[in-house]
Amino acid sequence: MAPVFFAFRLMVGLGLLMLGQGVASLLLRWRKRLYISRRWLWACVLMTPAGFLAMLSGWTVTEVGRQPFTVYGLLRTADSLSSVSRAQVVGSTWLILGFYLLVFAIGLWVLLRLLREPPHRGEAGPQPTLPDETGGS
Amino acid sequence: MDTDITTLLCAAALAFSVMNYVLLDGTDLGVGVLLGLTRRSDHRRAMAVSILPIWDANETWLVLGGGGLLALFPLAYAILLPALYLPFILMFLALILRAMALEFRDHAPNERLKRAVDGVLLGGSLLTGVAQGVVLGTLVQGVPNQGGQYTGNGWEWFGPFPLFCGLVLVCGYAWLGACWLYWRTVDELQQHATRQARVLALVTVGLLIVLVVWTTTLHGQYARRFASPMIGLPAGLALVGLLAGFIWGFRSRFHGMPLFAALGVFVLAFGLMLAALYPLIIPPELTLQAATSSAHSQIFMLVGFAVLVPVTLVYNTYGFRVFSGKIRVPPHH
Numbered sequence: 001m002a003p004v005f006f007a008f009r010l011m012v013g014l015g016l017l018m019l020g021q022g023v024a025s026l027l028l029r030w031r032k033r034l035y036i037s038r039r040w041l042w043a044c045v046l047m048t049p050a051g052f053l054a055m056l057s058g059w060t061v062t063e064v065g066r067q068p069f070t071v072y073g074l075l076r077t078a079d080s081l082s083s084v085s086r087a088q089v090v091g092s093t094w095l096i097l098g099f100y101l102l103v104f105a106i107g108l109w110v111l112l113r114l115l116r117e118p119p120h121r122g123e124a125g126p127q128p129t130l131p132d133e134t135g136g137s
Numbered sequence: 138m139d140t141d142i143t144t145l146l147c148a149a150a151l152a153f154s155v156m157n158y159v160l161l162d163g164t165d166l167g168v169g170v171l172l173g174l175t176r177r178s179d180h181r182r183a184m185a186v187s188i189l190p191i192w193d194a195n196e197t198w199l200v201l202g203g204g205g206l207l208a209l210f211p212l213a214y215a216i217l218l219p220a221l222y223l224p225f226i227l228m229f230l231a232l233i234l235r236a237m238a239l240e241f242r243d244h245a246p247n248e249r250l251k252r253a254v255d256g257v258l259l260g261g262s263l264l265t266g267v268a269q270g271v272v273l274g275t276l277v278q279g280v281p282n283q284g285g286q287y288t289g290n291g292w293e294w295f296g297p298f299p300l301f302c303g304l305v306l307v308c309g310y311a312w313l314g315a316c317w318l319y320w321r322t323v324d325e326l327q328q329h330a331t332r333q334a335r336v337l338a339l340v341t342v343g344l345l346i347v348l349v350v351w352t353t354t355l356h357g358q359y360a361r362r363f364a365s366p367m368i369g370l371p372a373g374l375a376l377v378g379l380l381a382g383f384i385w386g387f388r389s390r391f392h393g394m395p396l397f398a399a400l401g402v403f404v405l406a407f408g409l410m411l412a413a414l415y416p417l418i419i420p421p422e423l424t425l426q427a428a429t430s431s432a433h434s435q436i437f438m439l440v441g442f443a444v445l446v447p448v449t450l451v452y453n454t455y456g457f458r459v460f461s462g463k464i465r466v467p468p469h470h
Contacts, residue, residue, distance in 0.1 A: 082219045083287050092226045099230050103237055110244050134186050135321060135462040 007060040014054040021047055140416050143436070144429045147209040148418070150442045154205055156407050158198035159269075160313075160400050161453065163306075165192040166262045167314020169235060170307070171333065173259020178248065180326050181255060183466045185242060187321045190460045192239065194453055196232070201445065208438045212285050212428035213418045219287040220280045221272050224294050228268035235261030266307035267300075274302025277410060278355060279420035298351065305344045309403065312337035316396035319387075323463050331387060334395055338383060342376075345406060352413065356420060359413045368412050375405050 021044070028034040066072055070080040130136070140148075165188040172184040207214045218225065238258035245251035275294040282288055293299075315337055318330035353360040363369050379401040386394030418425045429435065 082215070084219045084222045085291050088222055088291055092222070095226065095230065099233060103233060106237065106241070110241055113244070113246075129467060131462070132465045133183070133467055134190075135460045135464040 004061055004065040007057040007064070010057040011054050011061060014050045014057075017047065018050055018054070140424070140426045143432065143439070144425050146439055147429065147435050148425050150439060150446070151202065151205045151209055152407075152411060153446070154198050154202040154442075156404065158195070158202055159407065160403055161195035161198060162192070163266075163310045163403065164188075164313040164317045164396070164400075165195055166235075166266050167310035167312065168317055169239065169258050169262030169314070170266070170311045171314045171318065171330075173255050173262065175329075178251070179466045180329070182243075183322060183326060183464050184318060185239060185258075187318065187464050189239065191453075191456045193236070194456050197449055201442075201449070205438065205442070208434055209430055210418055210425070210428040211430050213423065215285060216280055216282045216287045216419055216423070217276065220289055220291070221275055221294055222291060224268045224271045224275075228265050228272075231261040231264035231268065233261075235265060262310075263307060266310045267303035270303035270306030271299045273306070273410070274299030276419065277302070277352060277359075277414070282419065282423060298355070301351070302348065305341070305348050308337060308344055309341045309406075312341045313396065313399050313403070316399045320393045320396050321464050323465060326466060334399075338380070338399070342380065342402070345402070349409065358417075358420075362413045363409070368409070372405060372409055376402065379405065 024040070025034060028037060028040055034040070068077050069075060070077050127133075168184055168188045172181050175181050175184065206217075234257055238254045238261060242251055242254045242258070245254050271294050275296075278293070278296070278298050280287065280289065280293065312334065315330050315334035319327055319334055322330060349363065353363050363372075379398050382401070383395050383398035386398050414420065416424045416426065418428045430438075
């Protein structure tokens with residue numbers, strides 16, 4: 001059960017870290033150093049993947065930790081197997097994996113592109129013509 | 138075995154969810170298809186904008202339908218899902234691609250890449266529509282099962298009848314999409330949508346009539362139901378009325394008229410399918426009553442539906458109301 005052991009601790013550890021980050025941000029805001037402390041800003045950059053990692057490890061905890069049951073204590077995984085053929089399951093698994101990597105890669109690329117441009121003074125707000133272009137009433 | 142009233146209510150709740158899904162998401166899937174076939178980039182943007190605020194709310198009905206089938210008719214779920222494994226997987230992957238293309242097309246750094254993204258949107262919308270038609274066609278055709286287990290080879294859906302249903306549904310979706318664009322846009326784009334809507338109406342209704350005739354050859358029960366004066370006659374009259382409404386709708390000051398007439402044709406076709414199937418949930422033999430879950434689950438789910446359906450309807454309506462104005466393509470710079 002090593003995967004569950006480590007995934008659970010990773011999930012809880014990251015959760016506590018994120019909580020700590022929130023409390024620290026409040027303290028820094030109160031001391032008016034939230035936007036200028038370099039150490040804090042670097043810590044925030046380092047914490048960026050925390051949400052993704054915590055979610056994936058939480059998922060591992062529920063899925064691996066529940067084995068050998070599909071419904072805990074009621075239905076065993078071996079008994080809940082459907083009659084879908086092996087070839088279809090294998091094929092779809094590769095397909096889903098490929099799609100996941102593709103979508104994740106594109107999402108990451110868009111995210112990094114958005115982050116590349118730093119915020120600056122006098123950014124253009126929404127155009128006054130926007131309601132006309134979107135059908136907002 | 139008769140169908141008891143609770144089971145009937147459950148079937149009605151499920152049918153209502155699936156129908157709402159087809160009507161709502163069908164329309165924005167159709168817009169996705171037409172968008173992919175449009176050349177002008179300012180028109181494509183306006184078309185994307187017209188469905189951006191509402192497409193994902195439309196898809197909540199799919200979740201309700203899937204969850205409802207599992208909880209209300211577990212036996213049907215256990216037979217249908219393995220039988221339709223590939224079309225369902227392809228449909229979900231297509232929905233993911235389509236959502237990504239639609240939401241991120243504005244982030245494409247240049248026109249060439251944006252065209253590629255719109256190609257993905259076209260492919261995803263087409264595949265989703267075809268897969269859904271294939272699912273319905275396979276259901277109507279019948280799924281081999283015994284003792285609550287699916288006994289086919291996993292490829293019954295890859296036959297002429299289900300694939301034809303895929304074609305009909307995707308044409309119908311494009312028709313809904315064109316009517317939607319007629320409602321929501323002005324000027325050139327609206328005129329374009331008018332022509333598309335008229336052509337697609339002809340194609341869809343023609344295909345639909347072929348489909349009804351083909352359906353009657355599948356099982357004796359279908360032929361008897363469609364031939365019955367209680368079903369065939371009112372359905373024929375309703376079709377004529379709706380098509381008259383569609384044609385006349387382009388003269389109405391309310392530009393949503395053609396869309397509502399087209400949606401009416403969809404409701405009619407869906408109703409005919411239910412009338413042919415009843416009391417079966419999976420032909421050739423599995424009845425609603427035999428596939429139903431325990432009385433406790435039924436009541437629990439019905440209470441859930443009684444809360445969820447009105448809430449979902451309200452937020453669907455609110456979303457449509459907020460973005461109910463005409464979409465204007467900005468002039469060239």
